[in-house]
Amino acid sequence: DIVMTQSPLSLPVTPGEPASISCKSSQSLLDSVGDNYLDWYLQKPGQSPQLLIYLGSNRASGVPDRFSGSGSGTDFTLKISRVEAEDVGVYYCMEALERPYSFGQGTKLEIK
């Protein structure tokens, strides 16, 4: 099974400042046609998870453009250009290349 490792696990950020979360997979998530099967999800306090980024770098519908995903193979990054108060919650990466799919441990973003 593929193992997903996120860092940091806790991320205090000042509003207006950028933030970055790393996600590394134990195997390449690049498929034969060049897509990276890596998603990013945000779970806000008391809510269900919501999709932010799919296939490594594609923003889901309605996601603000301050969120961006990058990376390929085994190393991926989620960046928030300017953190807002509504961005607090736990961020998870998930590999969707091989079943069983697996999530990272989660990164808790909090406002300083």
Added chain:
Amino acid sequence: QVQLVESGGGVVQPGGSLRLSCAASGFTLNTYAIHWVRQAPGKGLEWVAVISFDGSSKFYADSVKGRFTFSRDTSKNTLHLQMNSLRTEDTAVYYCARGRYYDLLTGYYLGLDYWGQGTLVTVSS
């Protein structure tokens, strides 16, 4: 409007059974794969299982294999997850989520784009 609504959670003793339901609206189940993801209290997300758009393929995490089983009621656009031989470690909020879209047998992956509100399963004596 796309919506997924889970139901069927509750309190059950170890070794008991529960059947969770995931009712879909705004789309038809026979065009999308559906996943179950769970979250133990205070813990992270754990992927549990997936059923293909046509129900022909089902895959389960090792932690639930042989104990959990999918079924579908296409007339009600509803998916069920039968959970048997429940263990205390199965205690979690269970979410269903929409996955890969299929058009003329070609699948398009757009992430797990819609999630239900979750239903709590508590396994305790």
